[in-house]
Amino acid sequence: MAGGKAFAHGGSGYVMSGQLIRKMVEGNPNLAAKYDEQAPKNCCGDYLVALAAEEVGTRMKQAHPMFNGEKPSTFPYGLGHWCEPLLTMHHMSPEEVSRMWQFEQRREMASNLLIKDTFHEFVEPHLAPTRQDWDNMSDDLCFIGADEKSQARASHKDRSRQKPEEEKTVVERRAHMSPAACANICESQGLDVPEDEYNSLNSERMRGELLRTLYDERQQDAAFHGNRTCFQWRYNRGACCVSRTFKLGGPKAEPQESWMSGWFVRGIEDWVATRGQCKGAEWRVPWHL
Structure with a gap:
């Protein structure tokens, strides 16, 4: 949206029918000159395209995620993606374009390219329990220590997305203490974790083993896997943040800063096995914003 109007985002691409173009060119010969004059005074040519289309009686429609402003390394994979x-995709480097072209040459062209296909090709091989100097863009919900020092150290963005202390589970109350404690958040989702036993254990390794034992007991529970909303984590400045989708992200190395990311690989694999099979392309009918 720009100026309260939906506009044709040039980066992710847009489609205009031949009929609309004829209306804009033949039906209103002065239209192009009018918006050429406005171009230097406006931020975006995409916005002017929307205004010109509206002037001849057509409003832009949304067609996300089919027309997408992201790329395989930043797609929020999961339901809806x-x-x-x-x-279409956006902000792809020449190397990424080359890899995508090579992938398209190998795949079965008789079928539509689905978003999940890019996950299996470009993202899945790179998922790991932990990855140093990496930001996988986990930022849906954060866990930060309640003390003043921890709050001051965390970024404003992470503080704005933190879970209130009084609402945290026994696992979440420890999440800010270390990357290993942060990783336990997604592993514990949906599990009935005995608080006394969890707190009595002497290390995050032992706590992780307890969580994996509890997870094993739910292995045959399709609803448990299919309803997962915590897939990955990111740890920086004493803040633990998790994501309801799974993304690859990219390298992140800063002086005096430690960035650690990780994926709950088993949880992702079980979600894909339970919910990730497609009967065909799920086309979205474009809609007005």
């Missing part, structure tokens, strides 16, 4: 066909 999985069985939908992929038509």
Whole structure:
């Protein structure tokens, strides 16, 4: 949106029908000159395209995620970004474009390219329990120590997304203490974790083993896997943040700063096995914003 109006985002691409173009060119011969004059005074040509289309009676429609402003390393994979066909992407480097072209040469072209196909090709091979100097863009919910020093150390963005102390589970209350404690957040989702036993254990390794034992007991529970909303974590400045989708992200190395990211690989694999099979392309009908 720009100026309260939906506009044709040039980066992710847009489609204009031949009929609309004829209306804009033949039906209103002065239209192009009018908006050429406005171009130097406006931020975006995309916005002017929307105004010009509206002037001839057409409003822009949204077609996300098929027309997408992200790319494989930044897609928020999961429900809503999985069985939908992929038509465009944005901010791809020359190397990424080359890899995508090579992938398209190898794949079965008789079928639509789905968003999930890019996950299996470009993201899945790189998932690991932990990755140093990496930001996987986990920022949906954060856990920060309640003390003043911890709050001051965390970024404003992380503080704005933190869970209140009084609402934290026994696992979440320790999440800010270390990357290992942070990793336990997603592993504990949906589990009935005995508080006394969890607190009595002497290390995050032992706590992780307890969580994995509890997870094993739910292995055959399809609803448990399919309803997962915590897939990965990121730890920086004493703040633990998790994500309801799974993304790859990219390298992140800063002087005097430690960035650690990780994925709950088993949870992702079980979600894919339970919810990730597509019967076909799930086309979205474009809609007005």
